[in-house]
Amino acid sequence: MLLTYSRLGGLRFVLCGIGLTVGLFLLLPILVLVALSFGDSQWMQFPPPGWTLRWYADLFDDPDWIFAFLTSLRIAAWVTVLSVALGLVTSFGLVRSRFPGRETVRALFLMPMILPVVVLAVALYALFLRLQLNGTELGFVLAHLLLALPLSIISISGALERFDPSIEDAAVLCGASPMEAKIRVTLPAIMPGIATAALFSFLASWDEVVVAIFMASPDIQTLPVRIWGVLRQDLSPVVAAVSTLLVALTAVLMLLSAALKKKDVRA
Amino acid sequence: MTAAQLQALPLQDAPPTWTRRLRGFGAVLPALVFVLLLFVVPVLALLLRSITEPTLGLGNYAAFFAGTTYLKVLGNTFLVASLVTGASLVIGFPTAWFLAIAPRRLAGLLAGIVVLSMWTNLLARTYAWMVLLQGTGLINRALLGLGLISAPLTLTNNLIGVTLGMTYIMLPFMVLPLTSAMRTIDPSVLQAASLCGATRWQCLTRILLPMLSGPIASGALMIFVMSLGYFVTPALLGGTANMMLPELIAQLVQSLLDWGLASTAATILLVLTLILYSLQVRFFGTRSTA
Amino acid sequence: MRSPSSPPSDHPFLAIQGIRRSYGSVVAVEAVTLDVARGEFVTFLGPSGSGKSTTLYVIAGFQEPNSGDVLIEGRSILNTPSNKRNIGMVFQRYTLFPQMTIAENIGFPLKVRRRSRADIDARVKVMLRLVQLEAYADRKPAQLSGGQQQRVALARALAYEPPLLLMDEPLSALDKSLRDELQHEIKRVHHETGVTILYVTHDQEEALHLSDRIALFRQGRIEQLGTGRDLYDAPASRFVAGFIGHSNFMPCRIDRERGAVDGAILLDDGTPVSGVSLAAMPAQCERGVLMVRPDAIRLHNPDSAPAGAILGTIDEASFRGEAMQYSVATAWGESLTVRTPCGGTGRARVGERVALAWQPEQAQIFPN
Numbered sequence: 001m002l003l004t005y006s007r008l009g010g011l012r013f014v015l016c017g018i019g020l021t022v023g024l025f026l027l028l029p030i031l032v033l034v035a036l037s038f039g040d041s042q043w044m045q046f047p048p049p050g051w052t053l054r055w056y057a058d059l060f061d062d063p064d065w066i067f068a069f070l071t072s073l074r075i076a077a078w079v080t081v082l083s084v085a086l087g088l089v090t091s092f093g094l095v096r097s098r099f100p101g102r103e104t105v106r107a108l109f110l111m112p113m114i115l116p117v118v119v120l121a122v123a124l125y126a127l128f129l130r131l132q133l134n135g136t137e138l139g140f141v142l143a144h145l146l147l148a149l150p151l152s153i154i155s156i157s158g159a160l161e162r163f164d165p166s167i168e169d170a171a172v173l174c175g176a177s178p179m180e181a182k183i184r185v186t187l188p189a190i191m192p193g194i195a196t197a198a199l200f201s202f203l204a205s206w207d208e209v210v211v212a213i214f215m216a217s218p219d220i221q222t223l224p225v226r227i228w229g230v231l232r233q234d235l236s237p238v239v240a241a242v243s244t245l246l247v248a249l250t251a252v253l254m255l256l257s258a259a260l261k262k263k264d265v266r267a
Numbered sequence: 268m269t270a271a272q273l274q275a276l277p278l279q280d281a282p283p284t285w286t287r288r289l290r291g292f293g294a295v296l297p298a299l300v301f302v303l304l305l306f307v308v309p310v311l312a313l314l315l316r317s318i319t320e321p322t323l324g325l326g327n328y329a330a331f332f333a334g335t336t337y338l339k340v341l342g343n344t345f346l347v348a349s350l351v352t353g354a355s356l357v358i359g360f361p362t363a364w365f366l367a368i369a370p371r372r373l374a375g376l377l378a379g380i381v382v383l384s385m386w387t388n389l390l391a392r393t394y395a396w397m398v399l400l401q402g403t404g405l406i407n408r409a410l411l412g413l414g415l416i417s418a419p420l421t422l423t424n425n426l427i428g429v430t431l432g433m434t435y436i437m438l439p440f441m442v443l444p445l446t447s448a449m450r451t452i453d454p455s456v457l458q459a460a461s462l463c464g465a466t467r468w469q470c471l472t473r474i475l476l477p478m479l480s481g482p483i484a485s486g487a488l489m490i491f492v493m494s495l496g497y498f499v500t501p502a503l504l505g506g507t508a509n510m511m512l513p514e515l516i517a518q519l520v521q522s523l524l525d526w527g528l529a530s531t532a533a534t535i536l537l538v539l540t541l542i543l544y545s546l547q548v549r550f551f552g553t554r555s556t557a
Numbered sequence: 558m559r560s561p562s563s564p565p566s567d568h569p570f571l572a573i574q575g576i577r578r579s580y581g582s583v584v585a586v587e588a589v590t591l592d593v594a595r596g597e598f599v600t601f602l603g604p605s606g607s608g609k610s611t612t613l614y615v616i617a618g619f620q621e622p623n624s625g626d627v628l629i630e631g632r633s634i635l636n637t638p639s640n641k642r643n644i645g646m647v648f649q650r651y652t653l654f655p656q657m658t659i660a661e662n663i664g665f666p667l668k669v670r671r672r673s674r675a676d677i678d679a680r681v682k683v684m685l686r687l688v689q690l691e692a693y694a695d696r697k698p699a700q701l702s703g704g705q706q707q708r709v710a711l712a713r714a715l716a717y718e719p720p721l722l723l724m725d726e727p728l729s730a731l732d733k734s735l736r737d738e739l740q741h742e743i744k745r746v747h748h749e750t751g752v753t754i755l756y757v758t759h760d761q762e763e764a765l766h767l768s769d770r771i772a773l774f775r776q777g778r779i780e781q782l783g784t785g786r787d788l789y790d791a792p793a794s795r796f797v798a799g800f801i802g803h804s805n806f807m808p809c810r811i812d813r814e815r816g817a818v819d820g821a822i823l824l825d826d827g828t829p830v831s832g833v834s835l836a837a838m839p840a841q842c843e844r845g846v847l848m849v850r851p852d853a854i855r856l857h858n859p860d861s862a863p864a865g866a867i868l869g870t871i872d873e874a875s876f877r878g879e880a881m882q883y884s885v886a887t888a889w890g891e892s893l894t895v896r897t898p899c900g901g902t903g904r905a906r907v908g909e910r911v912a913l914a915w916q917p918e919q920a921q922i923f924p925n
Contacts, residue, residue, distance in 0.1 A: 002470050003454040005368040011467075016373075019365035022358060022438070023377045026384040029395030029435070032405065036398065090298040097291020105295055112306050114544055116496025118513035119533045122520050123309040126316075146305050149298065170652035170710070172640045173617060174666035175717065181640075184669075188656040207388050210498050214521075227390045231503060235398055243391030250386045 030247055037240035055241040065242070068226040075137060075222060076205040079144045083201035084194060086145075087152030094153070095160040113150040117210040120146070125214040135217030143211045148201035155200060159193020160186075192260045199257055310537075317534045320527035327531040337515070337532070344511040347429055347501065348494035352487050354434040359441030360483070366442065367449035378446070385439040393500050396432045397423060400504070424506035432504040433497060437490045448482035485551035492543045496536060512536045568631035570595035570753060571616075571721060576625035578611050585611040586622070587777030593755065595720070598747055600756045600764040602800070603774030609757045612774075613723050616755065618642055629721065640669075645714030645722040645752070649729055651706040653698035659709050660685070660694040666717040684712040687746060704735040708742060715750060724756045728763065740766055761801050765789075773797055795923040798848045805854070805893045807847040808925065811838065822847065822922065826888035828867055832917020837924075844925045851896040853919040856883070856905055862912030869893065871909050885913060 005012060037055055039048020059065050094106055112120060124143050125134065133139035163186060171181035187194075209224040216225040223242070230236055317327050331337045366374050366381075384392070399405050400422035407419040422428055452475070460474050461467075476483075498513040505511065510518075512532055519529035569592035578586040586608040593599050601609035614620040616627055618639035626633050634642055653662050663684050667677045685691045688708040698706055707727055714722055724743075728736045744767060747754055758764055764771050765785040772779045773788060773796075781793040785801075792798035795806070809830065810823045822830040822845075830847060838845055859868060872892065873884035881904060883895045893913065905911055 002457050002467065002475055003368055003449070003452060004457075005370065008368075015361055015365040016369070018358075018361040019369060019373075019377055022362045022442075023380050026380050026435070026438070029392055029399060030384065030387060032399055033391060033395045086298050086301070090295050093291045093294025093296075097288060097294070099288045099292040102291075105299060108302060108307070109298060112302070114540070115310070116498075116513060116536050116540055118496060118498045118516050119310065119313070119537050120306070122516055122529060122533055123313040124305070125520065126313060126526070127305070127309040142305060146302070149302070153298075164650055164652065166648045166650055167652040167654060169617075169619060169639075170646065170648060170713075171654065171665065173642075173644060173646045174669060174713065175640050175643070176665075176669045177638075177640050180669060184665075185654050189654065191656070203386075207390075209390060214517075224388070224390055227394070228499075231390070231394055231397070235394070235401070239394055240398075243388065243394055246388040246391050247383075250388065251383060254382060254386055 033240050033243045033247060036237055037244040039237070042237065055237045058238050059241045062238075064221075065223075065226065065238070068221045068223045071137070071220060072206055072223040075140045075144060076202050078137075078141045079148050079205040080198050080202045082141070082145050083148040083152040083204075084156075084198050086149060087156045087197050087201075088194065090149075090153055091157035091160050095157050096165065109153050110150045112146050117147070121211040121214045124211060128215060134215050135220050137220065139215055140205075140212065140220075140222065143215060144205035144208055147208060147211070148204040151200035151204055152197040155193050155197040156190065159190035159196075163189050195260050196257065199253060199260070203253065313530050314534050314537070315530075316526050317530035320530070327527045330528065331531050331535070340510050340512060340515045340532075341535070343509050344495055347426070347433065347505075347509065347511055348491050350426070350430045351433045351437055351494045352491045354430060355437045355441040355490050356483065356487055358434070359438055359445060359486070362438075363442050363445035363449055366446040381439050381442055384435070385443075389436070389499055392436065393432055393503050396428070396435065397503060400428055400431070423504055426505070426509050428504035428506075429501050429509060429511075432500045433494060436497075436500060437494060440490055440493070441486045444486050445479065445482055448479055452478055481551060485547060488543060488547045488551075492540055492547070495543075496540060568628065569593060570597075570630060571755075572626075572628040572631075573612070573616070574626045574628065576612060576615055576622045576627070578608075578615060578620060578622050584777055586615070589625070589774075589777070589779055591772055591779060591782065593753060596751045596753055598754045598756065598767060598769045600758060600768035600771045601774055602758060602761060602764040602771050603780075604800075605759060607774035608777040609772075609774040610725055613725055613755060613757050616721075617644060617646055617723055643717070643719050643721075645717070645719040647707065647710045647714050647722070647724045647727040649726040651698065651703060651710065651730070653706055653709055653713075655698055658695050658697060659690065659701070662698065662709055663713045663716050666713065670717060680716055684716050687715070687749065688712045688742070702735075703731050704739055707731065707739060711743070711746060715746070715752060720753060722752045722754045724754060726757055726759070729758075729760075736763070743767060765801075773800060792848070792921070795846055795848065795925075798921070798923070803851050803894060805849050805851060807849070807887075807891070807893070808889070809845055809847045809922070811835065811843055811845060824867065824889065826867075829865065830920065831865055833920045833922050835922065838922060839924060842924050845922045846925050847920055847922050849893075849915050849920045851882070851894040852880075853915045854893065854895045854913050855915065856895060856897060857912040857914055859910050859912045863914050866912035866914040867893075868910065868912055871905050871907050871911055874905065874907055885911060 002008070002011075008015065035048060038051050038053070040050040040052035040054065041048050090109065094102065094109075121143075124146075128134045128139050128143075133142070167189070168178075168181050168186050171185040172178055176184060207224060208222075209228055212222045212225045213228055216222065221229070227239055227242060230239055318325060320327075362377075366377055368374075369377070401407075402419040402421070404422070406422060407416075410416045411419065422431075456478075457470050457474060460470050465473065495511075496513055497511070498517065501509070501511045502514050502517070505514075513536070516529050516532045516536070519525045519532065571593040573589055573591045573593075576586055576589045577584070585606075589608065589612050591599070601612060603609045611620060615622050616634075618634075618637070622635070627635055653659075654665065657665065660681050663681045664677045667680055672680075681694070682691075685694055688711055690705060690708055690712070693701060693705065693709075698709070701709065710727070727743075728739055731739065740763060743754075746752075747767075756764075756767060768785060770783060771785055771788055772782045774780065775796055781788055781797045783791075788797055788801045792801065798804045799806070808825050810825070812821055812823055821835060822833055824830060824847070833847065857863065857866060859866075862868075867887060869885040869887045871883050872886045875882050876899075877896070878899075880896045880898050883897070883905060884892045885895055886892050895913065
């Protein structure tokens with residue numbers, strides 16, 4: 001009764017009302033962002049008195065924004081590549097072999113995800129001060145890789161666990177060398193997991209603020225650091241334009257991920 | 268292992284030879300070295316600084332717990348985390364309920380919104396709330412327009428702002444797991460209960476809620492732990508009067524350069540997180556893989 | 558110095574010589590020795606944990622034996638890696654490559670052997686026809702039923718014409734009617750291709766239906782090797798008798814005092830049993846079990862029973878289609894199962910007193 005929508009009676013309308021309100025609550029900020037980015041009010045009037053593309057023009061004219069965007073993209077690309085490569089090798093080790101202490105090692109790999117990021121950020125900041133890596137792209141890549149690696153390991157080892165190793169054995173008996181079997185049979189089969197790992201790794205770096213705030217220098221800023229810096233001073237509508245672009249990117253990646261998930265389940 | 272068990276195991280699960288074990292360990296070695304050097308060592312080094320700087324001893328901890336300043340931050344951290352957890356629970360439960368049983372298209376739409384909001388850049392979301400909640404923001408104008416208030420309310424840089432902004436961020440972490448937990452419940456259980464004579468209220472409190480107590484508690488604990496360590500949203504939406512531990516740590520390092528005290532606060536935060544997290548693993552089994 | 562290569566006919570096609578495989582203190586295969594002729598269908602039958610699959614994995618190259626050797630046409634294959642052994646294998650689970658089409662799956666072994674495109678296409682066509690799945694060439698494995706997937710796995714394993722095909726419980730994941738269908742299919746393919754097959758199963762009906770010879774495994778050894786008929790009619794041990802077909806076991810005593818062949822066996826209720834050979838019993842053995850198949854026992858009216866019949870009471874009667882099955886309580890407390898063909902003689906009723914008798918040569922005695 002309580003779990004059958006059509007038999008809920010009056011309660012149905014209460015639940016429906018709550019559901020729609022929450023939906024609106026969740027959607028409101030996103031809609032506001034988009035509206036503001038096209039609104040011509042400097043002071044964030046809502047609803048905007050008129051419409052303009054000025055903030056987007058400002059955004060693309062400002063070399064600092066472009067630079068931050070490119071820096072973020074470069075760092076996220078490196079992190080994605082390294083995180084997937086390292087995650088792939090590590091997942092094979094974790095899933096396919098039984099060495100003593102395997103569970104401990106697995107738990108250790110997931111730890112950076114559980115720890116409050118601020119603790120990690122401060123710890124890395126202290127280390128990088130010594131190694132003079134603060135304010136370098138290498139520093140950003142290493143730090144973000146630490147945050148991306150657990151996500152990559154979870155996605156890839158999940159896919160690998162769902163893949164029956166007998167299939168790889170079958171390929172070997174068919175005449176493929178063990179390496180050939182991995183490349184031609186196992187890798188394509190776990191590709192959705194690898195793609196998910198890449199997606200999560202990219203986002204982990206692309207959206208990362210806390211560690212980046214500590215490590216950034218005036219010479220090198222990622223996009224989130226730049227947004228953070230602007231927000232601490234005033235609520236510029238240019239941020240709305242940036243945010244809208246980020247929401248668009250999110251929506252695209254989300255659809256991509258949904259497609260991947262579908263494929264992974266089917267495989 | 269008995270011979271019978273051995274036989275039942277698939278090929279790859281057969282007890283490994285030494286070479287195979289070494290090969291497996293070799294595969295995790297690069298990542299292990301990386302995590303040891305960039306995670307274990309720096310975190311341990313940071314924790315160590317809480318008892319070595321400026322002098323060896325527990326002086327930093329004494330200082331932390333002596334005055335009211337830091338205790339107030341600690342109290343605030345717990346207060347905000349509790350409020351956010353409570354709000355997520357109260358809003359999240361009916362939402363998940365609706366999502367679990369609503370007609371497919373409606374549920375799909377709402378689920379899409381939940382996931383979209385969860386995936387949207389954190390700063391973008393926080394920025395949107397800053398705009399919405401400011402004195403001339405949409406919320407205040409709506410309330411003024413409806414005649415509910417006569418002067419704009421202060422909604423940012425205080426507890427209201429942090430709680431609202433953080434609840435917005437944490438809500439999906441309650442709604443999504445709870446929805447899937449509810450979907451696994453067979454509706455005929457409730458039909459059986461009402462055939463047994465249970466009223467609707469009894470069905471809810473005696474059957475449905477107990478069946479969901481695990482996922483609810485697990486989700487609440489997860490949100491609580493995550494809220495304790497949150498930095499960005501409290502820093503932007505909260506005021507100085509409601510500072511939380513993560514922001515304190517950042518300030519101690521960036522503005523005051525007091526590494527000893529910063530490490531102390533970090534250690535306290537870390538220990539709290541690990542205790543709560545191990546409770547989560549212990550009582551609810553699975554690691555939360557958000 | 559190389560030994561002069563001898564013609565293949567001097568050697569059995571496949572020779573398994575004293576294979577032993579242990580994991581620490583657990584011995585999976587104790588000692589397995591077996592020769593298989595070219596084109597033969599040999600089944601490894603046995604309970605789980607008896608070492609049959611491990612033996613198969615050793616031949617496939619997934620496990621290394623601690624000692625012993627495996628030879629194909631007189632040459633050891635142990636130092637050849639799995640992918641160079643040119644052996645086909647069908648696994649228990651469906652092991653099709655999920656992202657490839659059916660045709661690509663079957664063509665895979667040829668592709669890794671660097672055959673030409675045209676060669677592969679032609680061969681794939683032949684194999685698809687062999688397993689009667691021509692219409693499914695472009696489907697993905699997930700779109701096929703379990704039975705179809707195993708047929709594709711069979712086609713893939715035979716695509717490169719391996720002289721030896723290993724099958725590891727290939728039907729155990731399928732339901733009953735599909736199993737029967739695929740058994741026919743496997744038999745037909747064996748007949749058409751002439752490939753040598755080693756087949757692992759724990760299902761005795763499957764083994765009896767498919768095999769030329771059955772190797773019955775027990776605790777890492779081959780307990781008995783022979784045709785299904787041999788194993789059924791002349792089981793070498795109580796274990797074999799219990800594993801193949803249904804059997805009644807009656808505890809009995811051997812009275813050495815009487816010495817003679819006749820009347821030396823006494824059932825526990827004192828009934829003497831005559832005509833059973835004691836050749837299988839060790840000289841000192843005093844106790845044994847007498848084995849009689851349920852369909853070898855005849856029911857008689859107690860008043861007109863032949864000499865040496867056992868008396869009992871029917872405590873259960875059930876109709877099994879082509880036969881009636883009775884459970885008969887005996888004087889020593891155990892029940893015996895009796896199967897009589899339906900039709901002809903009238904049926905016995907529950908509670909009725911009956912006498913049981915069998916031809917002496919249809920009973921066997923084993924050490925207890």
